[in-house]
Amino acid sequence: DQQVKQNSPSLSVQEGRISILNCDYTNSMFDYFLWYKKYPAEGPTFLISISSIKDKNEDGRFTVFLNKSAKHLSLHIVPSQPGDSAVYFCAASAGGGADGLTFGKGTHLIIQP
Amino acid sequence: EPEVTQTPSHQVTQMGQEVILRCVPISNHLYFYWYRQILGQKVEFLVSFYNNEISEKSEIFDDQFSVERPDGSNFTLKIRSTKLEDSAMYFCASRPGLAGETDTQYFGPGTRLTVL
Numbered sequence: 430d431q432q433v434k435q436n437s438p439s440l441s442v443q444e445g446r447i448s449i450l451n452c453d454y455t456n457s458m459f460d461y462f463l464w465y466k467k468y469p470a471e472g473p474t475f476l477i478s479i480s481s482i483k484d485k486n487e488d489g490r491f492t493v494f495l496n497k498s499a500k501h502l503s504l505h506i507v508p509s510q511p512g513d514s515a516v517y518f519c520a521a522s523a524g525g526g527a528d529g530l531t532f533g534k535g536t537h538l539i540i541q542p
Numbered sequence: 543e544p545e546v547t548q549t550p551s552h553q554v555t556q557m558g559q560e561v562i563l564r565c566v567p568i569s570n571h572l573y574f575y576w577y578r579q580i581l582g583q584k585v586e587f588l589v590s591f592y593n594n595e596i597s598e599k600s601e602i603f604d605d606q607f608s609v610e611r612p613d614g615s616n617f618t619l620k621i622r623s624t625k626l627e628d629s630a631m632y633f634c635a636s637r638p639g640l641a642g643e644t645d646t647q648y649f650g651p652g653t654r655l656t657v658l
Contacts (some may be wrong), residue, residue: 471652472652475647529600530577
């Protein structure tokens with residue numbers, strides 16, 4: 430039962446261009462969403478989050494968009510840099526309390542020079 | 543910048559043995575978590591811990607698993623009798639949990655557990 434889906438296992442983008450990573454969810458109880466970046470043999474590193482009361486959150490080169498009606502969120506990275514090459518995980522929680530995160534399977538982003 | 547730390551980075555054990563994985567969450571965080579990632583699969587939630595007791599646990603977290611906060615800084619995950627399928631990366635995470643603070647969970651670097 431995949432409550433959080435990242436349908437693209439990999440994505441290749443040229444340096445300087447925009448990278449768009451997508452995530453869909455099925456559980457309408459989710460109200461807090463996060464994006465993590467992960468390198469091999471390291472822990473997930475928090476990038477950016479968004480609460481369900483917002484539809485956009487921006488932090489430097491990273492912007493997350495949330496479309497609640499479509500149960501869809503996306504992460505935009507612009508401009509893409511070689512150091513952005515990593516696996517990106519979308520995660521969601523029902524918020525408040527101590528809810529564990531539900532992760533997607535990840536998208537491997539490759540930034541080509 | 544404060545970070546979550548985990549020890550050891552790699553643990554090798556024989557099937558049936560007990561292992562204890564250790565974590566030091568970010569100080570003044572109130573919520574603590576364990577996750578695992580089997581090779582090639584997604585990160586999976588195991589358990590959350592708040593106010594010295596388990597708040598939530600997944601189906602994976604069966605009687606073979608236990609968690610403890612033995613002192614004011616450490617948070618441990620014990621697997622009583624390891625199985626081959628317990629081989630995975632285990633990640634600890636913590637979250638502030640205070641009113642007005644972010645709901646973001648911050649992860650440690652992980653412990654790679656190999657069960658032979």
